[in-house]
Amino acid sequence: MAEQAETLRRAPLSRDRVLRAAVALADEAGIESLSMRKLAQELGVVPMALYKHVSNKDELLDGMIDAVVGEIEPLVPDADWKRALRRRILSARQVLLRHPWAALAIESKLDATPAILDYLNAMVGALRDGGFSTDLAHHVMHAMGSRMMGFSQELFDTSRRAGRSGPADPAPPATFPAEAAARFPHLAAIAGAASHDDASVVGEGCDDQFEFEFALDLLLDGIDRLRAQGWSSR
Numbered sequence: 260m261a262e263q264a265e266t267l268r269r270a271p272l273s274r275d276r277v278l279r280a281a282v283a284l285a286d287e288a289g290i291e292s293l294s295m296r297k298l299a300q301e302l303g304v305v306p307m308a309l310y311k312h313v314s315n316k317d318e319l320l321d322g323m324i325d326a327v328v329g330e331i332e333p334l335v336p337d338a339d340w341k342r343a344l345r346r347r348i349l350s351a352r353q354v355l356l357r358h359p360w361a362a363l364a365i366e367s368k369l370d371a372t373p374a375i376l377d378y379l380n381a382m383v384g385a386l387r388d389g390g391f392s393t394d395l396a397h398h399v400m401h402a403m404g405s406r407m408m409g410f411s412q413e414l415f416d417t418s419r420r421a422g423r424s425g426p427a428d429p430a431p432p433a434t435f436p437a438e439a440a441a442r443f444p445h446l447a448a449i450a451g452a453a454s455h456d457d458a459s460v461v462g463e464g465c466d467d468q469f470e471f472e473f474a475l476d477l478l479l480d481g482i483d484r485l486r487a488q489g490w491s492s493r
Contacts, residue, residue: 272302279326280298281323284297285360290360291424295316320368328375343385347382352409354409355409362419363423
């Protein structure tokens with residue numbers, strides 16, 4: 260990180276340099292820590308120098324999102340639409356894991372950025388090339404939601420803390436006190452069945468990557484059945 264910061268300080272100020280510095284700062288300390296003043300300090304310039312390259316923080320955030328989306332593996336043409344989408348969605352997930360603030364930033368936008376529109380346009384194109392009607396492709400995009408871009412909002416998702424305030428020591432696995440377990444027995448049972456990110460015993464436990472792929476494959480398989488049946492909302 261220190262070497263990257265020093266390289267950014269030495270490079271001539273440009274829009275690309277500003278965006279790369281902002282992404283690195285958000286990666287390190289979370290999106291809530293990002294400000295034009297702090298970014299200017301990181302780059303060793305006065306804050307007004309930034310406004311020659313980004314007009315305001317919203318434009319900065321748009322550029323950061325597009326820079327991150329640009330890291331996602333391109334959609335590889337494939338006769339199997341499901342395999343092509345799955346590969347790219349999992350690539351998107353890995354990118355967003357490297358930049359945990361990005362999912363929060365994407366969700367905060369009222370309008371999609373150009374890179375997001377390009378990404379989604381390609382994914383819809385893959386569906387259409389795979390034999391999906393416009394009608395079914397429309398409903399698929401609703402069903403997939405943010406999972407199409409490699410992330411999903413889980414209930415009480417503690418990993419989002421890293422996106423807001425930067426990486427921290429992982430929280431210990433959630434446990435149910437005896438009193439709570441008696442009151443919420445079904446929740447206590449599944450909480451104790453497996454600890455997330457614990458793969459110490461082969462065939463037991465689960466992790467967040469497994470959970471993401473499990474849900475993704477359920478959706479893709481169900482969607483494929485509708486395609487094969489010629490399903491239509493009409």
